[in-house]
Amino acid sequence: MSTGRLSGYIYVQSHHLTCIHALSSPGDGTSLALLSPPMMVHLHTVSTPFFPFNHCGKNSDTHFRLYYIGVAPLCMRRGPLTAGALPLLVASSACVSWADVLVTYRDVTALLDGVYRPTTEELNKGLLRMETSWGASLFYYGIVKGICRHKYPPTRLVSTALERFKRFGHFYAIKRIMEEDVDSTTYQGARTALVYASFTGMWEHAIRIYQNNPIMHQNIADVSSLVGVLSTCGCWEGAFTLINQRSPRSLHPSLIRPVVRSLGVSGEYKRMLALVAASLAQGHGMNIKLFSALVKSLQLSGQWKSALETAVDLGLMSPMREAQEKSLAMYTGLVDCLYASDPYYEFSVQDVVGDITYRMHPRLTHERQLKRTARSFRLISPNEIFRRHRSCLSALSSVITKQLSLTDVHTRPVAELAEEAFKQCGVQLVLDTNFVLHCATKNQSLSHFYPPMRRQYPRLEGKSPFRVVIPFTTVRETYQLIWGTSAHVKRSVRSLLWSRVTALFRDPLVKVLSFSSEYPCTAFSVITSMAYSRLNEPANENDPDRRILNTCVALQYAFRQRYAASLQGVEQLSDGAMLFSFLKYHVRRHHRDVRGVACEQLLLCTMDKRLSLAADELGIQTFPRFDCGLHGAATEEE
Secondary structure: OOOOOEEEEEEEEOOOOEEEEEEEOOOOOEOOOOOOHHHOOOOEEEEEOOEOOHHHOOOEOOOEEEEEOOOOOOOOOEOOOOHHHOHHHHHOOOOOOHHHHHHHHHHHHHHOOOOOOOOHHHHHHHHHOOOOHHHHHHHHHHHHHHHOOOOOOOHHHHHHHHHHHHHHOOHHHHHHHHHHOOOOOOHHHHHHHHHHHHHHOOHHHHHHHHHOOHHHHHOHHHHHHHHHHHHHOOOHHHHHHHHHHOOOOOOOHHHHHHHHHHHHHOOOHHHHHHHHHHHHHOOOOOOHHHHHHHHHHHHHOOOHHHHHHHHHHOOOOOOOOOOOHHHHHHHHHHHHHHHOOOOOOOOOHHHHHHHHHHHHOHHHHHHHOOOOOOOOOOOOOHHHHHHHOHHHHHHHHHHHHHHOOOOOOEOOOHHHHHHHHHHOOOOEEEEOHHHHHHHHHHOOOHHHHHHHHHHHOHHHOOOOOOEEEEOHHHHHHHHHHHHOOOOOOOHHHHHHHHHHHHHHHOOOOEEEEOHHHHHHHHHHHHHHHHHHHHOOOOOOOOOHHHHHHHHHHHHHHHHHHHHHHHHHOOOOOOHHHHHHHHHHHHHHHHOOOOOOOOOOOEEEEOOOHHHHHHHHHOOOEEEOOOOOOHHHHHHHHO
16 A cells, blocks of 8 residues: 555444544645544455554554555545544444443544644543443543543633532542642633632632732722622622722622522522612612513512512513513513412401301301401402503513413413314313423323223213313423423433423414413402312412412303303303302302312313322312322212
8 A cells, every 4th residue: 555645545344443644745745634433435455453553653463454555535524524524523423321431432533643633623522422420430531531631621621620520529539620720820711710610619719710810809890709609608798898899889780680699599689689778879780680680580579560560661562672581580570570460468267268158158157156357358350460560561571471482372261162172062172281291291182091091081072172271370381391401411312302282382283371271260369279288288379280270260251151141041141240150159168068070171181290289179170180189089988
């Protein structure tokens, strides 16, 4: 074989290696090219038990197969390679486990040592495929710093290694990388080390870096990074001391935002609001980033009305506002603020039950030992709830729909869905979050569950095709569970799950409720509170199960209203009379005077036992039905 400017290509195959070498003379500038087997032309084959592979800087007694292809000018590639043609990526493309990737990278880099130096792209992708702390350590210290001899690895590799070890909880490895592989003697190196320390939460190391570099004291970005890591770790006093050391003392929103967020998470609402007030007193305006850190805390501290008014002033409710992924948490916080406006905050469950019981049976009030409140309770209609918050409800619903990437949603009242199903004698299904996720993970359509539904409820036989309602809360929870950072799932898996969920949403028989359609169902929140009180559990306004149950009760009310109107031969009944009759019915259920199913055309699909028990209290059918529920208890009593 000649060794001129371009001697040809050699196909080398061993136990863990499959690649093609382009042999060229020094200074030729021809990069290593890879050919797929279908492109090779076998002119002749040479087999030898010993081949002096001097081009790799070592000898090998491994059995190799050499395919001499000859000069192939059309296949020769000069200059840098594309990502898909990098040797290590091609060699590891068929590897299934991280151990196979590790062995392949180790053997290829050892074989090509002295001929080819792996690129940062190759090493970074190999490091990302390590799924354990042990594998990441072997790859980083055995290949990157061992075979490749990187004394100070590139910044990208260091960042990936820190991310891997932080995910695996290997803090000793993080500390070792920070001490050995990050050069903090220069200003730029110190800034990089400060960013790494902020990312990994090593606040003590971050303080040492900051104290050893006086130049950082004048840079607001460096001060903000240190304030952020101190606030995240709960060192508020250190963060306040750092802010006060600056001359002149400045409370810029970008500087205090991490402190505000940390104080809000810890429930220090007074200190949080005092810090924001001091910043505004210095002349700094409220910006969107600072407001996003305040939303959740304002809602939890009872300042939900101020949060909504500030959002309107900042233009966050504009329908023309474009969707941004980073703004989703802020808008969901505004949704929670609106849910915090309980229309029945002046009444407890005992007050409502006592007042309605007295109005039904005044003589029995003393026997039941129920106290009546000074004010009479009135159940508010969903339309009245919508009119109260019309100014921000429609705009917020439009924006949050864009944020969740929803295209076709139901914006009308839920009573219209019940009316349509009632006219066609159909069955309305309401899906809980865990039911939607079950369908997505198992890749099952809703029709898969129709036969067992009919077996569980024989009265559903002969009904028209089921119509499905997916509350807004179900969509929101599903989106957060799939795309949230709490679950360590690959992006490809997230995309696959979300594509299945959206395919479910696009079904013609499925109606996805918008926020403006679901929120008025809070008019029946007092009824769901009665159900939870029978379970000896407090009803939390932030409980998503309660919001889904409110939607079910609203559909139940609409079905019973249509049924009562059909019995009387009229088109519509008075809302006031129907609301009071509906409330009396559930008070009787609360006293165990009435049992059974309230509406046979409504079915809640949930795999949550607690939610199923609460639905049983309200007379709502559930699928699947738990044997230990109220139906089982009633059977035992009989």
